[in-house]
Amino acid sequence: MKRHLERINRTGLALLTSSVLFSLPGCYDKDQYDETKLKLDTKDVSIMKKGEKQFLKHCGSCHSFQGTGGTSGPSLDLLGMRMDGTMIRESIIEPNREIKDGYKGNIMPENFGMILSEEEMDSLVYYLTNS
């Protein structure tokens, strides 16, 4: 009888152990998910920083964005609500194709397509549409 109980206990222990082990992958997945999300956020932030750097270097003297910059060009706040990435790219590369109402043409430099690398342009457009 005593031996029988011992066997039950051992089975109980085995069940307990396996249920702990069984529940572990669940926890692990959750941690993994959070970690992936964290990595994505970090990546986003680094693209944003690169884009901001490009803006301050090339655009901020004429355009304001989020409270900083000049006024000889239109504010670029909420640009992403009016234009998609392709349109923004076009107006950076060919600024005189369409002139914004109330502003003069031939003021914005036409060489950004030449001086910005692909990565710099991408990060700039990303920054302007995701801030």
Ligand code: HEC
């Ligand atoms: C020397 C001043 C100057 C600089 C530097 C400049 N811009 Fe401009 N930009 C203007 C002016 C003026 C306009 C309005 C006339 C026009 O549409 O071309 C304009 C228009 C634009 C427009 C169209 C805005 C709209 O609402 O239609 C975008 C987008 C733009 N600029 C982005 C940029 C970006 C991004 C940079 C930096 C890479 C930049 N500009 C650098 C002067 C400048």
